[in-house]
Amino acid sequence: AQKVTQAQTEISVVEKEDVTLDCVYETRDTTYYLFWYKQPPSGELVFLIRRNSFDEQNEISGRYSWNFQKSTSSFNFTITASQVVDSAVYFCALSEAGSSGSARQLTFGSGTQLTVLP
Amino acid sequence: DARVTQTPRHKVTEMGQEVTMRCQPILGHNTVFWYRQTMMQGLELLAYFRNRAPLDDSGMPKDRFSAEMPDATLATLKIQPSEPRDSAVYFCASGLASGRRMNEQFFGPGTRLTVL
Numbered sequence: 001a002q003k004v005t006q007a008q009t010e011i012s013v014v015e016k017e018d019v020t021l022d023c024v025y026e027t028r029d030t031t032y033y034l035f036w037y038k039q040p041p042s043g044e045l046v047f048l049i050r051r052n053s054f055d056e057q058n059e060i061s062g063r064y065s066w067n068f069q070k071s072t073s074s075f076n077f078t079i080t081a082s083q084v085v086d087s088a089v090y091f092c093a094l095s096e097a098g099s100s101g102s103a104r105q106l107t108f109g110s111g112t113q114l115t116v117l118p
Numbered sequence: 119d120a121r122v123t124q125t126p127r128h129k130v131t132e133m134g135q136e137v138t139m140r141c142q143p144i145l146g147h148n149t150v151f152w153y154r155q156t157m158m159q160g161l162e163l164l165a166y167f168r169n170r171a172p173l174d175d176s177g178m179p180k181d182r183f184s185a186e187m188p189d190a191t192l193a194t195l196k197i198q199p200s201e202p203r204d205s206a207v208y209f210c211a212s213g214l215a216s217g218r219r220m221n222e223q224f225f226g227p228g229t230r231l232t233v234l
Contacts, residue, residue, distance in 0.1 A: 044228065
C-alpha cells in the first residue's frame, strides 16, 4: 500500500527566510510519481510539480526547489526567500503507475500549513 | 487558460436530500477523479474514470454515492440521501493517461457541501 507522510503539521517563518517542507513516501511499485500541490486560503489546489521515480534530478523553479532522494524515500520542497503570498497548505502526493504504466489516483499526505509572517 | 470547472461552488442542504455535483474536465483530458477533503480524513479519493469508464470507486460509500460520466465533458457525483457526515469539500480533477504530462492532475475549485 502507498503512503505519504508529512510530519510537519505547521510551520511559521518570517518573510525572506528559507523554509523546507518534508515529505516521506512508501510504495512497493518501482514506477511512481510524486507531486506537490499548494492550497491557498481560497481553497483551490494548485499543481506545483511532478517527478518520476526514474528521474532523481533535482529541480529549481524560481524560488522553489525540490530534492528527490530515492534512498531515503523523500521528496522535500524548499521555498527560498519566502513571501507572505506563500502562506498556504502544501500537500505532497504519490501516484503509483498501473500495469499499463498509466496513472492511478493520488494518495495525499496530511499537508503542512505554512505561515509566512511579514 | 484551460481549467476544470465545478458546480455548484457551495451547497447547503438538509439531511435526506439528494445532492448532485457536476464537473467539466479540461477539454482533451481522459481521466477524471473525484476527491473529498475533510479536516479529519484529509484528501481522499472517491472514484475515478478513464475514457469515461469507471476504474475505481472503492473509496465511495456505495449505498448512497454514485459517480457517472454521461459524456466526455461532464462528470457527476450524486449523494442520495445525504447525511451530515457528508459535509466536506468535493474536488474534481482531470488529467491525461499518456503523453508527456501523464499523471498530472488539475483540480477544480471544489464544491463545499454542508448537510444540516
